[in-house]
Amino acid sequence: MRSASDDLTARARIRDTAIAAFARDGYDAASLRAIAREAGVSPALIVHHFGDKNALRTVCDDYVVGVFIDEDHDLIVAPTRDRIRTALHDLERYGPYIDYLARMLVDGSPAADRLFDSFLSNTRDVLAEQRDAGMLEPMSDPEMTTLLLTLIGLGPVVMRAQIARTLGMDQLSPAGLLRTTLPTLELLTHGIYSTTALLDGARDALAAEGHTPGGDAS
Protein backbone atom coordinates (compact mmCIF):
# COMPACT_ATOMS: atom_id res chain seq x y z
CA MET A 1 0.00 0.00 0.00
CA ARG A 2 2.91 2.29 0.47
CA SER A 3 4.98 1.22 -2.49
CA ALA A 4 2.69 3.05 -4.88
CA SER A 5 3.27 6.39 -3.21
CA ASP A 6 6.93 6.05 -2.25
CA ASP A 7 8.01 7.68 -5.45
CA LEU A 8 5.93 10.78 -4.80
CA THR A 9 7.59 13.78 -3.24
CA ALA A 10 6.80 14.18 0.41
CA ARG A 11 4.76 17.26 -0.39
CA ALA A 12 2.54 15.39 -2.82
CA ARG A 13 2.28 12.45 -0.44
CA ILE A 14 1.17 14.73 2.37
CA ARG A 15 -1.41 16.35 0.12
CA ASP A 16 -2.84 13.02 -1.00
CA THR A 17 -2.93 11.72 2.55
CA ALA A 18 -4.61 14.90 3.74
CA ILE A 19 -7.26 14.68 1.05
CA ALA A 20 -8.04 11.13 2.08
CA ALA A 21 -8.08 12.06 5.77
CA PHE A 22 -10.26 15.14 5.31
CA ALA A 23 -12.67 13.12 3.20
CA ARG A 24 -12.77 10.27 5.70
CA ASP A 25 -12.81 12.16 9.00
CA GLY A 26 -13.71 15.73 8.14
CA TYR A 27 -11.46 18.75 8.39
CA ASP A 28 -11.70 19.28 12.13
CA ALA A 29 -11.35 15.66 13.15
CA ALA A 30 -8.36 15.04 10.90
CA SER A 31 -5.38 16.17 12.95
CA LEU A 32 -2.03 17.19 11.53
CA ARG A 33 -0.41 14.55 13.69
CA ALA A 34 -2.63 11.85 12.25
CA ILE A 35 -2.03 12.99 8.70
CA ALA A 36 1.69 13.18 9.36
CA ARG A 37 1.78 9.68 10.80
CA GLU A 38 -0.20 8.33 7.87
CA ALA A 39 2.09 10.04 5.37
CA GLY A 40 5.19 8.88 7.22
CA VAL A 41 6.49 12.34 8.07
CA SER A 42 6.61 14.62 11.08
CA PRO A 43 3.89 17.17 11.81
CA ALA A 44 6.46 19.93 11.54
CA LEU A 45 7.17 19.00 7.94
CA ILE A 46 3.57 19.65 6.99
CA VAL A 47 3.83 23.14 8.39
CA HIS A 48 7.18 23.55 6.66
CA HIS A 49 5.64 22.73 3.29
CA PHE A 50 2.21 24.31 3.59
CA GLY A 51 2.36 26.99 6.26
CA ASP A 52 -0.50 25.92 8.45
CA LYS A 53 -3.40 23.51 8.50
CA ASN A 54 -5.77 25.87 6.77
CA ALA A 55 -3.34 26.46 3.93
CA LEU A 56 -3.05 22.69 3.56
CA ARG A 57 -6.81 22.56 3.26
CA THR A 58 -6.77 25.22 0.58
CA VAL A 59 -4.18 23.30 -1.40
CA CYS A 60 -6.30 20.15 -1.11
CA ASP A 61 -9.42 22.05 -2.12
CA ASP A 62 -7.72 23.47 -5.18
CA TYR A 63 -6.30 20.11 -6.14
CA VAL A 64 -9.67 18.40 -5.95
CA VAL A 65 -11.34 21.24 -7.81
CA GLY A 66 -8.71 20.79 -10.49
CA VAL A 67 -9.45 17.10 -10.78
CA PHE A 68 -13.12 17.74 -11.39
CA ILE A 69 -12.81 20.83 -13.56
CA ASP A 70 -9.73 20.24 -15.67
CA GLU A 71 -11.23 18.20 -18.44
CA ASP A 72 -14.67 18.30 -19.95
CA HIS A 73 -16.60 15.70 -18.07
CA ASP A 74 -20.31 15.10 -18.48
CA LEU A 75 -20.52 13.05 -15.36
CA ILE A 76 -23.89 14.48 -14.57
CA VAL A 77 -26.33 14.31 -17.43
CA ALA A 78 -27.43 11.87 -20.03
CA PRO A 79 -25.12 8.92 -20.40
CA THR A 80 -25.66 7.32 -23.76
CA ARG A 81 -24.04 4.14 -25.02
CA ASP A 82 -20.38 5.13 -24.93
CA ARG A 83 -20.85 7.59 -22.11
CA ILE A 84 -21.63 4.66 -19.89
CA ARG A 85 -18.23 3.24 -20.59
CA THR A 86 -16.49 6.51 -19.90
CA ALA A 87 -18.50 6.89 -16.72
CA LEU A 88 -17.24 3.54 -15.54
CA HIS A 89 -13.75 4.65 -16.35
CA ASP A 90 -14.22 8.00 -14.64
CA LEU A 91 -15.14 6.13 -11.51
CA GLU A 92 -11.55 5.20 -10.91
CA ARG A 93 -10.40 8.71 -11.62
CA TYR A 94 -12.90 10.52 -9.43
CA GLY A 95 -13.50 7.81 -6.88
CA PRO A 96 -10.98 8.91 -4.28
CA TYR A 97 -12.25 12.48 -4.39
CA ILE A 98 -15.99 11.92 -4.24
CA ASP A 99 -16.20 11.99 -0.47
CA TYR A 100 -13.96 15.02 -0.34
CA LEU A 101 -16.25 16.72 -2.82
CA ALA A 102 -19.27 15.83 -0.72
CA ARG A 103 -17.77 17.45 2.37
CA MET A 104 -16.75 20.54 0.43
CA LEU A 105 -20.25 21.05 -0.89
CA VAL A 106 -21.87 21.08 2.52
CA ASP A 107 -19.08 22.88 4.37
CA GLY A 108 -19.39 25.78 1.97
CA SER A 109 -15.73 26.52 1.38
CA PRO A 110 -14.93 29.07 -1.33
CA ALA A 111 -13.50 26.31 -3.47
CA ALA A 112 -16.81 24.48 -3.25
CA ASP A 113 -18.54 27.53 -4.65
CA ARG A 114 -16.26 27.53 -7.65
CA LEU A 115 -16.87 23.86 -8.14
CA PHE A 116 -20.62 24.12 -7.84
CA ASP A 117 -20.66 26.96 -10.33
CA SER A 118 -18.62 24.88 -12.69
CA PHE A 119 -21.02 21.96 -12.43
CA LEU A 120 -23.90 24.33 -12.90
CA SER A 121 -22.53 25.88 -16.05
CA ASN A 122 -21.59 22.46 -17.35
CA THR A 123 -25.19 21.36 -16.92
CA ARG A 124 -26.29 24.58 -18.59
CA ASP A 125 -24.04 23.92 -21.58
CA VAL A 126 -25.21 20.35 -22.03
CA LEU A 127 -28.80 21.49 -21.77
CA ALA A 128 -28.28 24.27 -24.33
CA GLU A 129 -26.67 21.80 -26.67
CA GLN A 130 -29.57 19.41 -26.32
CA ARG A 131 -32.05 22.21 -26.71
CA ASP A 132 -30.42 23.23 -29.98
CA ALA A 133 -30.64 19.64 -31.10
CA GLY A 134 -34.37 19.78 -30.44
CA MET A 135 -34.20 17.10 -27.77
CA LEU A 136 -35.80 19.06 -24.95
CA GLU A 137 -39.35 19.63 -23.82
CA PRO A 138 -40.28 23.26 -23.35
CA MET A 139 -39.67 24.40 -19.79
CA SER A 140 -41.12 27.34 -17.94
CA ASP A 141 -37.94 28.30 -16.10
CA PRO A 142 -34.79 26.97 -17.79
CA GLU A 143 -32.37 28.43 -15.26
CA MET A 144 -34.22 26.91 -12.36
CA THR A 145 -34.42 23.61 -14.20
CA THR A 146 -30.67 23.74 -14.75
CA LEU A 147 -30.17 24.18 -11.03
CA LEU A 148 -32.57 21.35 -10.33
CA LEU A 149 -30.74 18.98 -12.63
CA THR A 150 -27.40 19.89 -11.10
CA LEU A 151 -28.78 19.15 -7.67
CA ILE A 152 -30.14 15.84 -8.88
CA GLY A 153 -26.70 14.96 -10.15
CA LEU A 154 -24.97 16.02 -6.97
CA GLY A 155 -27.46 14.60 -4.51
CA PRO A 156 -26.29 11.02 -4.89
CA VAL A 157 -22.70 12.18 -4.52
CA VAL A 158 -23.34 14.01 -1.30
CA MET A 159 -25.49 11.30 0.19
CA ARG A 160 -23.41 8.47 -1.10
CA ALA A 161 -23.22 6.73 2.24
CA GLN A 162 -26.98 6.66 2.72
CA ILE A 163 -27.47 5.25 -0.75
CA ALA A 164 -24.88 2.58 -0.23
CA ARG A 165 -26.60 1.55 2.98
CA THR A 166 -30.05 1.49 1.38
CA LEU A 167 -28.93 -0.25 -1.77
CA GLY A 168 -26.60 -2.67 -0.06
CA MET A 169 -23.99 -1.65 -2.60
CA ASP A 170 -22.01 1.42 -3.45
CA GLN A 171 -23.98 3.44 -5.93
CA LEU A 172 -20.70 4.59 -7.42
CA SER A 173 -19.58 1.06 -8.12
CA PRO A 174 -20.08 -0.30 -11.62
CA ALA A 175 -23.08 -2.33 -10.46
CA GLY A 176 -24.59 0.65 -8.68
CA LEU A 177 -24.15 2.87 -11.71
CA LEU A 178 -25.86 0.35 -13.93
CA ARG A 179 -28.78 0.07 -11.56
CA THR A 180 -29.12 3.85 -11.36
CA THR A 181 -28.86 4.67 -15.04
CA LEU A 182 -32.15 3.34 -16.34
CA PRO A 183 -34.49 4.79 -13.68
CA THR A 184 -32.75 8.14 -13.98
CA LEU A 185 -33.21 8.25 -17.72
CA GLU A 186 -36.81 7.12 -17.39
CA LEU A 187 -37.41 9.99 -15.03
CA LEU A 188 -35.74 12.45 -17.36
CA THR A 189 -37.65 11.35 -20.45
CA HIS A 190 -41.11 10.42 -19.11
CA GLY A 191 -41.23 11.94 -15.70
CA ILE A 192 -43.13 9.69 -13.32
CA TYR A 193 -46.66 10.99 -13.74
CA SER A 194 -49.00 9.87 -16.49
CA THR A 195 -51.43 12.68 -15.70
CA THR A 196 -50.89 16.42 -15.79
CA ALA A 197 -53.35 16.96 -12.96
CA LEU A 198 -50.66 17.77 -10.39
CA LEU A 199 -48.83 20.11 -12.71
CA ASP A 200 -52.02 21.86 -13.79
CA GLY A 201 -53.12 22.18 -10.20
CA ALA A 202 -49.84 23.79 -9.25
CA ARG A 203 -50.03 26.16 -12.19
CA ASP A 204 -53.48 27.29 -11.10
CA ALA A 205 -52.45 27.63 -7.49
CA LEU A 206 -49.38 29.65 -8.36
CA ALA A 207 -51.38 31.90 -10.66
CA ALA A 208 -53.78 32.47 -7.79
CA GLU A 209 -50.83 33.44 -5.57
CA GLY A 210 -50.02 36.14 -8.12
CA HIS A 211 -46.95 34.35 -9.37
CA THR A 212 -46.00 34.79 -13.02
CA PRO A 213 -43.88 32.12 -14.72
CA GLY A 214 -40.23 33.04 -14.79
CA GLY A 215 -38.75 32.23 -18.17
CA ASP A 216 -39.59 31.76 -21.78
CA ALA A 217 -40.91 28.47 -23.10
CA SER A 218 -38.17 28.07 -25.67
Add this chain to the structure above:
Amino acid sequence: MRSASDDLTARARIRDTAIAAFARDGYDAASLRAIAREAGVSPALIVHHFGDKNALRTVCDDYVVGVFIDEDHDLIVAPTRDRIRTALHDLERYGPYIDYLARMLVDGSPAADRLFDSFLSNTRDVLAEQRDAGMLEPMSDPEMTTLLLTLIGLGPVVMRAQIARTLGMDQLSPAGLLRTTLPTLELLTHGIYSTTALLDGARDALAAEGHTPGGDAS
Protein backbone atom coordinates in the same frame (compact mmCIF):
# COMPACT_ATOMS: atom_id res chain seq x y z
CA MET B 1 -33.67 37.49 21.71
CA ARG B 2 -33.48 35.87 25.08
CA SER B 3 -36.94 36.71 26.35
CA ALA B 4 -38.50 34.09 24.12
CA SER B 5 -36.51 31.27 25.68
CA ASP B 6 -36.32 32.45 29.26
CA ASP B 7 -39.38 30.49 30.15
CA LEU B 8 -37.85 27.23 28.95
CA THR B 9 -36.16 25.00 31.44
CA ALA B 10 -32.39 25.22 31.30
CA ARG B 11 -32.25 21.71 29.92
CA ALA B 12 -34.51 22.58 26.99
CA ARG B 13 -32.67 25.83 26.42
CA ILE B 14 -29.35 24.01 26.28
CA ARG B 15 -30.77 21.50 23.83
CA ASP B 16 -32.15 24.18 21.53
CA THR B 17 -28.94 26.15 21.68
CA ALA B 18 -26.92 23.04 20.96
CA ILE B 19 -29.06 22.17 17.95
CA ALA B 20 -28.53 25.64 16.55
CA ALA B 21 -24.79 25.52 17.28
CA PHE B 22 -24.31 22.04 15.79
CA ALA B 23 -26.25 23.10 12.71
CA ARG B 24 -24.30 26.32 12.33
CA ASP B 25 -20.77 25.18 13.20
CA GLY B 26 -20.82 21.41 13.00
CA TYR B 27 -20.46 19.00 15.90
CA ASP B 28 -16.70 19.22 16.33
CA ALA B 29 -16.42 22.97 15.99
CA ALA B 30 -19.27 23.66 18.40
CA SER B 31 -17.65 23.58 21.84
CA LEU B 32 -19.45 22.94 25.09
CA ARG B 33 -18.10 26.22 26.37
CA ALA B 34 -19.57 28.12 23.44
CA ILE B 35 -22.92 26.39 23.75
CA ALA B 36 -22.95 27.06 27.48
CA ARG B 37 -22.16 30.74 26.98
CA GLU B 38 -24.87 31.04 24.35
CA ALA B 39 -27.41 29.34 26.56
CA GLY B 40 -26.41 31.40 29.57
CA VAL B 41 -25.23 28.50 31.71
CA SER B 42 -21.94 26.97 32.79
CA PRO B 43 -20.30 24.16 30.83
CA ALA B 44 -20.56 21.95 33.86
CA LEU B 45 -24.34 22.22 33.83
CA ILE B 46 -24.48 20.72 30.36
CA VAL B 47 -22.57 17.73 31.63
CA HIS B 48 -24.79 17.62 34.68
CA HIS B 49 -27.90 17.39 32.52
CA PHE B 50 -26.72 15.28 29.62
CA GLY B 51 -23.68 13.30 30.77
CA ASP B 52 -21.22 14.25 28.09
CA LYS B 53 -21.03 16.02 24.76
CA ASN B 54 -21.87 12.94 22.75
CA ALA B 55 -24.97 12.25 24.82
CA LEU B 56 -26.04 15.82 24.18
CA ARG B 57 -25.64 15.16 20.50
CA THR B 58 -27.78 12.06 20.74
CA VAL B 59 -30.51 13.97 22.51
CA CYS B 60 -30.38 16.66 19.80
CA ASP B 61 -30.44 14.01 17.08
CA ASP B 62 -33.46 12.32 18.59
CA TYR B 63 -35.24 15.60 19.06
CA VAL B 64 -34.72 16.64 15.44
CA VAL B 65 -35.70 13.21 14.20
CA GLY B 66 -38.86 13.57 16.24
CA VAL B 67 -39.67 16.90 14.64
CA PHE B 68 -39.44 15.43 11.18
CA ILE B 69 -41.05 12.09 11.84
CA ASP B 70 -43.78 12.78 14.37
CA GLU B 71 -46.53 13.81 12.02
CA ASP B 72 -47.32 12.72 8.51
CA HIS B 73 -45.64 15.24 6.29
CA ASP B 74 -45.32 14.95 2.55
CA LEU B 75 -42.67 17.59 2.36
CA ILE B 76 -41.03 15.75 -0.45
CA VAL B 77 -43.35 14.83 -3.27
CA ALA B 78 -46.13 16.39 -5.25
CA PRO B 79 -47.44 19.56 -3.75
CA THR B 80 -50.89 20.35 -5.11
CA ARG B 81 -52.95 23.43 -4.39
CA ASP B 82 -53.42 23.17 -0.66
CA ARG B 83 -50.17 21.34 -0.14
CA ILE B 84 -48.40 24.47 -1.20
CA ARG B 85 -49.98 26.33 1.66
CA THR B 86 -49.05 23.69 4.18
CA ALA B 87 -45.54 23.63 2.79
CA LEU B 88 -45.23 27.33 3.43
CA HIS B 89 -46.48 26.77 6.92
CA ASP B 90 -44.15 23.86 7.47
CA LEU B 91 -41.29 26.16 6.62
CA GLU B 92 -41.52 27.85 9.97
CA ARG B 93 -41.81 24.54 11.73
CA TYR B 94 -38.90 22.82 10.05
CA GLY B 95 -36.81 25.87 9.25
CA PRO B 96 -34.55 25.84 12.30
CA TYR B 97 -33.80 22.16 11.86
CA ILE B 98 -33.05 22.03 8.14
CA ASP B 99 -29.35 22.75 8.52
CA TYR B 100 -29.09 20.28 11.38
CA LEU B 101 -30.75 17.68 9.18
CA ALA B 102 -28.32 18.43 6.39
CA ARG B 103 -25.33 17.82 8.63
CA MET B 104 -26.84 14.63 10.01
CA LEU B 105 -27.36 13.21 6.55
CA VAL B 106 -23.75 13.62 5.52
CA ASP B 107 -22.16 12.82 8.88
CA GLY B 108 -23.86 9.47 8.88
CA SER B 109 -25.02 9.30 12.48
CA PRO B 110 -27.33 6.42 13.40
CA ALA B 111 -30.17 8.87 13.86
CA ALA B 112 -29.65 10.06 10.31
CA ASP B 113 -30.11 6.50 9.12
CA ARG B 114 -33.45 6.29 10.88
CA LEU B 115 -34.47 9.60 9.39
CA PHE B 116 -33.40 8.68 5.89
CA ASP B 117 -35.27 5.40 6.10
CA SER B 118 -38.34 7.27 7.25
CA PHE B 119 -38.17 9.66 4.32
CA LEU B 120 -37.63 6.75 2.01
CA SER B 121 -40.62 4.83 3.21
CA ASN B 122 -42.70 7.98 3.15
CA THR B 123 -41.79 8.44 -0.49
CA ARG B 124 -42.59 4.79 -1.08
CA ASP B 125 -46.03 5.18 0.48
CA VAL B 126 -46.90 8.28 -1.51
CA LEU B 127 -45.74 6.57 -4.67
CA ALA B 128 -47.78 3.45 -3.94
CA GLU B 129 -50.82 5.57 -3.28
CA GLN B 130 -50.38 7.40 -6.57
CA ARG B 131 -49.75 4.16 -8.40
CA ASP B 132 -53.01 2.78 -7.08
CA ALA B 133 -54.73 5.94 -8.27
CA GLY B 134 -53.34 5.25 -11.74
CA MET B 135 -51.31 8.43 -11.78
CA LEU B 136 -47.92 6.90 -12.45
CA GLU B 137 -46.03 5.94 -15.56
CA PRO B 138 -44.72 2.40 -15.59
CA MET B 139 -41.20 2.21 -14.21
CA SER B 140 -38.59 -0.47 -14.67
CA ASP B 141 -37.24 -0.38 -11.11
CA PRO B 142 -39.74 1.10 -8.62
CA GLU B 143 -37.50 0.73 -5.59
CA MET B 144 -34.63 2.48 -7.28
CA THR B 145 -36.97 5.20 -8.47
CA THR B 146 -38.20 5.64 -4.92
CA LEU B 147 -34.63 6.13 -3.79
CA LEU B 148 -34.02 8.55 -6.63
CA LEU B 149 -37.04 10.65 -5.74
CA THR B 150 -36.04 10.74 -2.09
CA LEU B 151 -32.60 11.95 -3.07
CA ILE B 152 -34.12 14.60 -5.30
CA GLY B 153 -36.17 15.81 -2.38
CA LEU B 154 -33.24 15.81 0.01
CA GLY B 155 -30.64 17.25 -2.34
CA PRO B 156 -31.91 20.81 -2.06
CA VAL B 157 -32.04 20.46 1.70
CA VAL B 158 -28.46 19.30 1.99
CA MET B 159 -27.11 21.83 -0.48
CA ARG B 160 -29.29 24.64 0.71
CA ALA B 161 -26.43 27.10 1.00
CA GLN B 162 -25.26 26.55 -2.57
CA ILE B 163 -28.78 27.03 -3.87
CA ALA B 164 -29.27 30.21 -1.90
CA ARG B 165 -26.04 31.56 -3.31
CA THR B 166 -26.92 30.62 -6.88
CA LEU B 167 -30.50 31.81 -6.67
CA GLY B 168 -29.75 34.94 -4.71
CA MET B 169 -32.50 33.89 -2.33
CA ASP B 170 -33.12 31.13 0.15
CA GLN B 171 -34.74 28.28 -1.67
CA LEU B 172 -36.59 27.47 1.52
CA SER B 173 -38.15 30.90 1.68
CA PRO B 174 -41.69 31.33 0.37
CA ALA B 175 -40.39 32.98 -2.78
CA GLY B 176 -37.83 30.22 -3.31
CA LEU B 177 -40.40 27.52 -2.84
CA LEU B 178 -42.70 29.10 -5.39
CA ARG B 179 -39.90 29.34 -7.92
CA THR B 180 -38.94 25.70 -7.36
CA THR B 181 -42.38 24.17 -7.48
CA LEU B 182 -43.24 24.52 -11.14
CA PRO B 183 -39.97 23.30 -12.67
CA THR B 184 -39.98 20.35 -10.29
CA LEU B 185 -43.47 19.32 -11.29
CA GLU B 186 -42.66 19.80 -14.93
CA LEU B 187 -39.73 17.48 -14.52
CA LEU B 188 -41.85 14.92 -12.72
CA THR B 189 -44.66 14.93 -15.28
CA HIS B 190 -42.88 15.45 -18.63
CA GLY B 191 -39.28 14.76 -17.89
CA ILE B 192 -37.04 17.07 -19.84
CA TYR B 193 -36.53 15.08 -23.01
CA SER B 194 -38.92 15.10 -25.95
CA THR B 195 -37.15 12.14 -27.52
CA THR B 196 -36.67 8.63 -26.20
CA ALA B 197 -33.35 8.32 -28.01
CA LEU B 198 -31.25 8.61 -24.88
CA LEU B 199 -33.39 6.18 -22.93
CA ASP B 200 -33.49 3.68 -25.77
CA GLY B 201 -29.75 4.01 -26.22
CA ALA B 202 -29.17 3.27 -22.57
CA ARG B 203 -31.54 0.27 -22.66
CA ASP B 204 -29.60 -1.17 -25.58
CA ALA B 205 -26.27 -0.49 -23.98
CA LEU B 206 -27.32 -2.08 -20.69
CA ALA B 207 -28.71 -5.09 -22.48
CA ALA B 208 -25.39 -5.43 -24.23
CA GLU B 209 -23.64 -5.37 -20.87
CA GLY B 210 -25.73 -8.37 -19.88
CA HIS B 211 -27.86 -6.41 -17.47
CA THR B 212 -31.49 -7.43 -17.00
CA PRO B 213 -34.02 -4.86 -15.78
CA GLY B 214 -34.66 -5.08 -12.05
CA GLY B 215 -38.37 -4.71 -11.32
CA ASP B 216 -41.76 -5.29 -12.80
CA ALA B 217 -43.36 -2.66 -14.99
CA SER B 218 -46.44 -2.32 -12.82
Add this chain to the structure above:
DNA sequence: ACACGCACTGAACACGCGTTTAGTCTGCTG
Protein backbone atom coordinates in the same frame (compact mmCIF):
# COMPACT_ATOMS: atom_id res chain seq x y z
C1' DA C 1 36.77 21.46 1.30
C1' DC C 2 33.53 24.52 2.56
C1' DA C 3 29.30 26.83 2.89
C1' DC C 4 24.84 27.52 1.68
C1' DG C 5 20.11 25.85 1.18
C1' DC C 6 16.62 22.82 1.92
C1' DA C 7 14.04 18.70 3.51
C1' DC C 8 13.26 17.13 7.70
C1' DT C 9 12.87 16.09 12.90
C1' DG C 10 12.07 16.01 18.30
C1' DA C 11 10.89 18.64 21.83
C1' DA C 12 8.50 22.16 23.64
C1' DC C 13 4.76 25.87 24.01
C1' DA C 14 0.37 27.93 24.64
C1' DC C 15 -4.18 27.08 24.17
C1' DG C 16 -8.82 25.23 24.06
C1' DC C 17 -11.03 21.17 24.67
C1' DG C 18 -14.19 17.73 27.39
C1' DT C 19 -14.56 16.45 31.82
C1' DT C 20 -14.15 16.20 37.09
C1' DT C 21 -14.38 17.87 41.59
C1' DA C 22 -15.84 20.26 45.39
C1' DG C 23 -18.88 23.23 46.80
C1' DT C 24 -22.96 26.91 46.99
C1' DC C 25 -27.62 28.19 46.68
C1' DT C 26 -32.52 27.25 46.60
C1' DG C 27 -36.71 25.08 47.42
C1' DC C 28 -39.12 21.32 49.27
C1' DT C 29 -40.25 17.76 52.91
C1' DG C 30 -40.38 15.87 57.40
Add this chain to the structure above:
DNA sequence: CAGCAGACTAAACGCGTGTTCAGTGCGTGT
Protein backbone atom coordinates in the same frame (compact mmCIF):
# COMPACT_ATOMS: atom_id res chain seq x y z
C1' DC D 1 -36.16 24.29 61.80
C1' DA D 2 -33.10 20.52 60.03
C1' DG D 3 -31.95 18.02 56.22
C1' DC D 4 -32.05 16.46 51.91
C1' DA D 5 -32.13 16.79 46.72
C1' DG D 6 -31.20 18.83 42.77
C1' DA D 7 -29.95 22.89 39.86
C1' DC D 8 -26.04 25.23 39.25
C1' DT D 9 -21.07 27.17 39.36
C1' DA D 10 -15.83 28.20 39.67
C1' DA D 11 -11.78 26.15 39.35
C1' DA D 12 -8.87 22.85 38.08
C1' DC D 13 -7.03 18.53 35.50
C1' DG D 14 -5.28 15.99 31.74
C1' DC D 15 -5.00 15.81 27.09
C1' DG D 16 -4.62 16.61 22.22
C1' DT D 17 -4.33 20.26 19.29
C1' DG D 18 -1.88 23.62 15.88
C1' DT D 19 2.24 25.76 15.88
C1' DT D 20 7.17 27.19 16.95
C1' DC D 21 11.97 26.57 17.65
C1' DA D 22 16.44 24.96 17.42
C1' DG D 23 18.87 21.91 15.25
C1' DT D 24 20.55 17.74 12.08
C1' DG D 25 21.87 15.76 7.87
C1' DC D 26 22.28 15.65 3.04
C1' DG D 27 23.00 17.36 -1.76
C1' DT D 28 24.79 20.89 -4.56
C1' DG D 29 27.48 24.76 -6.31
C1' DT D 30 31.96 27.04 -5.84
